[in-house]
Amino acid sequence: MVVHLISPIARTVALIFISLPSLINTSLLDYDTLVFSKCDSSDTNILQKTTTTQYPNYSNHNLFLRAQALYSFLSKLESESSRAKFFKTLAGNDQHAVSGWFQCREDYPSEICHRCVTELRSISSRMCGNATSARVHLRGCHMVYEFEFVDTPTAQAYNHHNYKLMETPERGLIHKICDGATAETLAGFEEMRTEALTAAETGVVDGHGFYEESYKLLHVVAQCDGHVEACDCGECVSAAAAAAAEECPWSIAGQIYLEGCYVGYTYNPHEYPGDSYHEEGGQASTGKSLAIVVGGVAALVFVAIFFLFLKSLRRKGDDC
Known part of the structure; x- marks a missing residue:
């Protein structure tokens, strides 16, 4: 009788222990706390190089192109974050393009990197939606991007091969x-x-x-x-x-x-x-937390088995 009662508990405990690493990683690693953000909208002229004769509804069209380029850029970053800890790219359209990169902490798991970049995408859109350049740092990852004006095939090729933001800049304090x-x-x-x-x-x-x-x-x-x-x-x-x-x-x-x-x-x-x-x-406290969680689960299992055992004894007494 007791063996039959313990069997479901054993299966439950096994599932808990299998999921513990994921629970620890996602709940205790402080990857999505905002450290700082910088959004620059001062270079508005970068969006003012298209003639009004070509696009009569000039302002709305520029905003649409800019939003389209940024959406494409952020989508690329989010997609690549499940496979890499660092990724740089240039994305956009015939009028506007966005160059930049994301980077995750090297010691964080790939799953956390992907979640962090997904959060970056949400935060940057919310905080720097109208910026021509932005830098957003979370605990576990950061992202940098800048709008570039692309009006000719030559300019497009130049931007794609040079990646202005990818060059090592002066080491100024950010x-x-x-x-x-x-x-x-x-x-x-x-x-x-x-x-x-x-x-x-x-x-x-x-x-x-x-x-x-x-x-x-x-x-x-x-x-x-x-x-x-x-x-x-x-x-x-x-x-x-x-x-x-x-x-x-x-x-x-x-x-x-x-x-x-x-x-x-x-x-x-x-x-x-x-x-x-x-x-x-993180990890130092993660190890302690893992020990606490494991100990807690073991104690709960022991108590559950004990009460089930007592319950089985009562039923046996009733049958007599």
């Missing part, structure tokens, strides 16, 4: 986040951060554009845009490290976004080598 907590009382903090970020400079080159490690009491994450060459990537992370020291001198955590790369560090007195996703509240 955005910074400095934790308000101070590390002035922490002995050797500056030296530790310098050493940790110096290791990241070498690490991104060896790691093909991505680095994540714990160094003493610091956890560091660095990533370069997919079109940035290895040596340029190391130099960009070096510049980001210098910017972190200048912009966030005593912050126990900081994030520096430059043209071409990103660096983030977090001070954690309980840090252990090998932790990852810590900066986003």
